[in-house]
Amino acid sequence: MAPPAAAHDSLLRRCLTLFRGFDGVGGQDEAEILRSAMAQVSAVGAGRAEAGYLRLGDALVRCPHDGARATEALDAQVRELAGRDGPVRFPRRAWGWAFGLREPGGAEQPGGAEQPDGLRGALVVSHRDRPGEDERLLLGMLVRQTAAALATAAAHRRERVQAVELRRARDEREAIRRRLDSSLTDLGQLREVHDALARSAAHGDGEDGIVRTLHRITGLAAAAEDRFGNLRAWAGPGRPDPYPKPDPAHHEELLREAARRPRPVRVRDRLLAVADPRGEVLGALFLLDPEGRADERAVRALDHAATSLGLELAHLRDLAEVELRLRRELVDDLLAGADDSSAYARSEAVGHDLHGPHHVIAVRWTDRPADEVFLKSVSRAATGLGLRILPALRSDTAVLVAQGAPGERSLHSALSRELGTDSGAIGVGGCCDTPHEVPRSYQEALRALEVRRRAHRAYGMTFFDDLGLYRILRTGNDHREVERFVREWLGPLMDYDAVHRTDLVETLTQYFDRGGNYSETAAALVIHRSTLRYRLQRIREISGSDLADVDSRLNLQVATRIWKIMRSGPE
Numbered sequence: 001m002a003p004p005a006a007a008h009d010s011l012l013r014r015c016l017t018l019f020r021g022f023d024g025v026g027g028q029d030e031a032e033i034l035r036s037a038m039a040q041v042s043a044v045g046a047g048r049a050e051a052g053y054l055r056l057g058d059a060l061v062r063c064p065h066d067g068a069r070a071t072e073a074l075d076a077q078v079r080e081l082a083g084r085d086g087p088v089r090f091p092r093r094a095w096g097w098a099f100g101l102r103e104p105g106g107a108e109q110p111g112g113a114e115q116p117d118g119l120r121g122a123l124v125v126s127h128r129d130r131p132g133e134d135e136r137l138l139l140g141m142l143v144r145q146t147a148a149a150l151a152t153a154a155a156h157r158r159e160r161v162q163a164v165e166l167r168r169a170r171d172e173r174e175a176i177r178r179r180l181d182s183s184l185t186d187l188g189q190l191r192e193v194h195d196a197l198a199r200s201a202a203h204g205d206g207e208d209g210i211v212r213t214l215h216r217i218t219g220l221a222a223a224a225e226d227r228f229g230n231l232r233a234w235a236g237p238g239r240p241d242p243y244p245k246p247d248p249a250h251h252e253e254l255l256r257e258a259a260r261r262p263r264p265v266r267v268r269d270r271l272l273a274v275a276d277p278r279g280e281v282l283g284a285l286f287l288l289d290p291e292g293r294a295d296e297r298a299v300r301a302l303d304h305a306a307t308s309l310g311l312e313l314a315h316l317r318d319l320a321e322v323e324l325r326l327r328r329e330l331v332d333d334l335l336a337g338a339d340d341s342s343a344y345a346r347s348e349a350v351g352h353d354l355h356g357p358h359h360v361i362a363v364r365w366t367d368r369p370a371d372e373v374f375l376k377s378v379s380r381a382a383t384g385l386g387l388r389i390l391p392a393l394r395s396d397t398a399v400l401v402a403q404g405a406p407g408e409r410s411l412h413s414a415l416s417r418e419l420g421t422d423s424g425a426i427g428v429g430g431c432c433d434t435p436h437e438v439p440r441s442y443q444e445a446l447r448a449l450e451v452r453r454r455a456h457r458a459y460g461m462t463f464f465d466d467l468g469l470y471r472i473l474r475t476g477n478d479h480r481e482v483e484r485f486v487r488e489w490l491g492p493l494m495d496y497d498a499v500h501r502t503d504l505v506e507t508l509t510q511y512f513d514r515g516g517n518y519s520e521t522a523a524a525l526v527i528h529r530s531t532l533r534y535r536l537q538r539i540r541e542i543s544g545s546d547l548a549d550v551d552s553r554l555n556l557q558v559a560t561r562i563w564k565i566m567r568s569g570p571e
Contacts, residue, residue, distance in 0.1 A: 365424035
């Protein structure tokens, strides 16, 4: 039987008073709303809230509540109801009920389906006695109000999540836009650098062009060095004079460390990038930046320019290797005997003029192997003296086909400074005016080299044209025959000089060199004429030779000439 209208009005006023301000908004989350609803149960009537549940995924999970008397047995009964309204049992309580908290418009699924649509949770209430109709009506309104508040809170939570996701999406889009703008700026800068370097390469400006372009783009002084730290190109102010030479070991380690870095590195007041095409360090490029003004654009320009420098240096080295190979092949053919017209054409192709007088130079050093390093040292020493050369290695000898001839001792002195030791011999062949004469000059250079190495002073430079009698002797065992000849005619004098520390052999040599002239010989020896006469008498007595006899005189003169070469080598 429905209550009368007055009772309805009273009940409505009570509900409005009861639920005023309970709307599930104002920042409350679902757990707070459920706890508020459970607190309101006692205001509805004589019942009490036993437990509250919230839906998490496909399960109903009990919400902690101070003073709740829920047990695992109650949890099992609620799970069996699966969100539907239904009775639950409590000890010493006449009535218990689980109310499903569903969104407005949600309904229980027919047939006991699991988790009805719109389900937000459950509220479990008990009474000592069975509640009246008014109290049950108020409980129903409380349940609906609670369900609506839960739905509103869930909607607000979704809105907050969506707002966060929307802000994150906007932030990501803005970050992408900034990265895109930065990439476009970087691309434009790289395009500018690339175009400038490409124009320099097209004009054939080489290393100088790369360095000038880098200086123009960055506004900083720029320089290129080889891998040893020697300056190859500079652009901008502040060029040091003289240019400092770094410590080799420290510089090599610096370049190795910089080559391992993906970007240019700062070394004191410089930004350094390594030119290392194909992983081989060929040189370095740097910006002089003592004030730290270099920005990202300058760093990118330096990195790009270092790549261009590496390609340029690799190209130059490849050209040098090809030219060196062609030069050595030409030298091999010249030493073996080449056709004049072919030799002239091939020498012109490698930038050497074979026309005019040439000399072949043969070089050996006792403590240096005849390898590429040694040949480069010989070539540097020769070119440093102004000689234009074609270098090659033959067996254990460095061979130069040189335009012109080195001055006396100059090449040996220069090479001694280059190698740090003078323990080597150089032989210079006679002049050849045409390419087909080169083999003859080569054999003469080897002959002069051999004579020098067998001399008492084995280190130095010997010209074939100065060999005198040695020019008509063959190589090989003839040396022993020559030495026996010298011992036969000068042996007693040489032994006497060794024992008594005299200079009888030198006196006889000077005497023959000056045609037997007493005055000139005495002046050369810085002695009196009477002393010279005494020495010549002692020579006759010790040697047993008559200086007036034509044959004896000839043999003695030849022996002294050879002795002179054997002792010191031709000068």
